[in-house]
Amino acid sequence: LVCNDQVAAGGNLVIAHENVTACRWAERESHLLLALTRVISDAESFDAALTLALSLICETAGWNFGEVWVPAADGEHLVLGAPYYCRTEDVFGFRGMSKHFEFSPGVGLPGRVMASRKPVWIPDVTLDANFPRAPLARAVGIKTAVGIPILTHDTVQAVISFFVTQAQAQDDKMVALITAVAAQLGVEFQRKQAEDALRRSESRFRVALDNSPMVVCSQD
Numbered sequence: 001l002v003c004n005d006q007v008a009a010g011g012n013l014v015i016a017h018e019n020v021t022a023c024r025w026a027e028r029e030s031h032l033l034l035a036l037t038r039v040i041s042d043a044e045s046f047d048a049a050l051t052l053a054l055s056l057i058c059e060t061a062g063w064n065f066g067e068v069w070v071p072a073a074d075g076e077h078l079v080l081g082a083p084y085y086c087r088t089e090d091v092f093g094f095r096g097m098s099k100h101f102e103f104s105p106g107v108g109l110p111g112r113v114m115a116s117r118k119p120v121w122i123p124d125v126t127l128d129a130n131f132p133r134a135p136l137a138r139a140v141g142i143k144t145a146v147g148i149p150i151l152t153h154d155t156v157q158a159v160i161s162f163f164v165t166q167a168q169a170q171d172d173k174m175v176a177l178i179t180a181v182a183a184q185l186g187v188e189f190q191r192k193q194a195e196d197a198l199r200r201s202e203s204r205f206r207v208a209l210d211n212s213p214m215v216v217c218s219q220d
Contacts, residue, residue: 029177032060036181040188049188050083053181054160058085061174063162065091065142069103069110070158077102078110078159091140091163098133108132113147113159119179120147121170125163143167146175148182150189157189 035056043049054066065088068081080099086092103111108131112120122145125131126138137143142163150158160182 029180032056032177033180033184036184040184043188046189047081047083049185050081050158050160051085053185054083054085054162057162057178057181058087061162061177063164064088065094065163067095067098067161067163068158069114069161071156072102077104078114081158088165091142091165094133094136094140094142094163097136101133103132109145109147109161110159113149113161114156117149117151117154117156119149119175121175122146123169124167137163141165146178148175148178150182150185152186152190157186160185 036053039052039056040049043052050068054068057063058066064086066085068083069078070081071077072079079102080095084095086095101108103109103114105111105115109120109122109125112130122128122131124143125145126134126143128134131137131145143165144167145161145163147159147161149156150160160178162178
């Protein structure tokens with residue numbers, strides 16, 4: 001892979017800066033997705049896979065905090081999930097206070113992502129009229145946020161959100177990077193579901209055999 005567009009001009013080497021930057025982003029995405037493939041495939045559960053994904057994204061892209069919102073039992077609201085990652089103690093309290101929130105479609109960052117099934121970037125959550133946790137964000141110094149849906153067959157299985165303490169304009173490359181990770185997590189969610197269904201089926205089969213009054217013989 002050649003990252004630098006090099007052009008000979010009058011004996012001098014000219015490097016196209018935009019192409020270099022684009023290539024670096026491509027390399028970062030490639031390395032992150034490769035790392036995620038390894039660790040997620042070995043995760044014992046989907047929650048464990050999410051925790052690993054949040055950690056890798058925060059460390060790679062510089063986010064201070066990552067969280068997960070999942071559908072409640074009624075399927076109509078999103079509640080705070082167990083997986084999270086926090087790089088700095090300053091924003092850790094944001095998670096504790098967020099446990100008391102639930103979001104319906106269109107409300108707050110998780111609800112907006114749930115309703116649109118698309119990424120949502122908020123440059124400054126403290127100034128956003130549709131961010132109910134704005135007072136909590138001000139208290140811990142959070143500014144920019146992005147939410148990305150984890151989809152399976154166009155259904156939102158979870159929303160992952162990331163926060164940073166500096167206000168930032170929307171970064172389309174960053175959104176694309178996290179969206180690619182979310183797509184991989186969606187595939188992993190389906191795989192874990194299939195594995196769980198298979199284990200339940202095998203368990204029911206064993207119970208049926210153990211309680212059968214007849215002798216059962218299986219031959220290959």
